[in-house]
């Protein structure tokens with residue numbers, strides 16, 4: 001809404017339809033694009049901008065950045081995706097920093113369903129940027145009267161919160177789909193949050209960041225709402241129902257990355273580990289439950 005904004009999509013038919021109808025019927029039906037938005041499939045139009053928001057799913061981001069690294073040099077690159085890359089075990093900001101080292105990297109994250117933002121419902125997010133000069137600039141130009149951005153210098157904490165809450169949301173969906181109940185879901189949210197803090201500590205995140213919008217805030221939203229695709233994916237596993245494989249479910253891939261991070265850093269992450277196995281169908285919900293409940297009793 002603060003435009004002008006160029007909205008790029010790979011598929012020329014999809015971008016032409018968006019430009020003509022002012023809607024994205026396939027992904028965000030019922031919402032009109034602001035007049036300031038121009039949809040295109042021409043990437044050169046994107047490279048003319050100084051600030052680029054990247055909403056490509058995390059597992060595809062590294063290759064896209066690598067392909068266009070030269071054109072992205074010196075730009076402000078704001079990652080909007082939430083996940084940990086399976087190949088490199090990096091989050092979106094670390095992927096940007098590794099691939100386009102002279103870009104200004106930032107992360108926009110926190111509790112926000114796309115439809116809520118498009119409907120101009122009140123929303124608060126974290127804008128994480130380690131650059132003290134550019135962070136406030138991005139905070140200002142991406143905030144609107146209904147979209148309130150809080151600034152953080154902690155990009156590691158912000159990218160971990162967004163990535164890990166999706167994994168815990170799958171576990172919560174499984175819990176509800178399998179009929180384990182709301183008390184069990186509350187336990188998963190709480191013990192999942194403990195795992196998030198454990199990973200954050202190992203990777204150098206500020207613990208305060210994980211208690212903010214990008215961590216606890218997004219965990220609260222995604223673990224309790226079937227507006228979340230990760231939660232719904234978990235529900236389908238719990239209820240042994242089919243799930244549309246074309247739906248973007250970042251937490252399934254990220255759970256595997258987290259399991260590998262657990263091995264690398266010698267971390268005990270039981271919920272994330274069972275989510276990785278549940279997501280690829282190698283264990284059932286009842287086996288996951290038995291695994292978690294039979295662990296030795298310990299201090300909280």
Ligand SMILES: NC(=O)C1=CN([C@@H]2O[C@H](COP(=O)(O)OP(=O)(O)OC[C@H]3O[C@@H](n4cnc5c(N)ncnc54)[C@H](O)[C@@H]3O)[C@@H](O)[C@H]2O)C=CC1
Nearest residue numbers: 010027055056057058060064080081082112113114248250
């Ligand atoms: N939808 C939501 O409410 C929110 C989504 N996000 C994050 O945004 C990211 C994207 O999610 P959505 O936009 O919701 O998913 P989506 O599935 O609606 O859209 C993803 C788009 O990326 C395109 N795409 C896939 N691979 C690509 C590639 N290699 N190059 C170019 N385009 C490619 C797909 O064709 C699709 O149009 C995810 O990381 C998600 O966690 C974050 C906050 C809210």
Ligand SMILES: O=C(CO)COP(=O)(O)O
Nearest residue numbers: 110111112113228229230
């Ligand atoms: O990140 C989101 C909300 O903050 C969207 O969650 P899903 O990707 O699970 O739909």
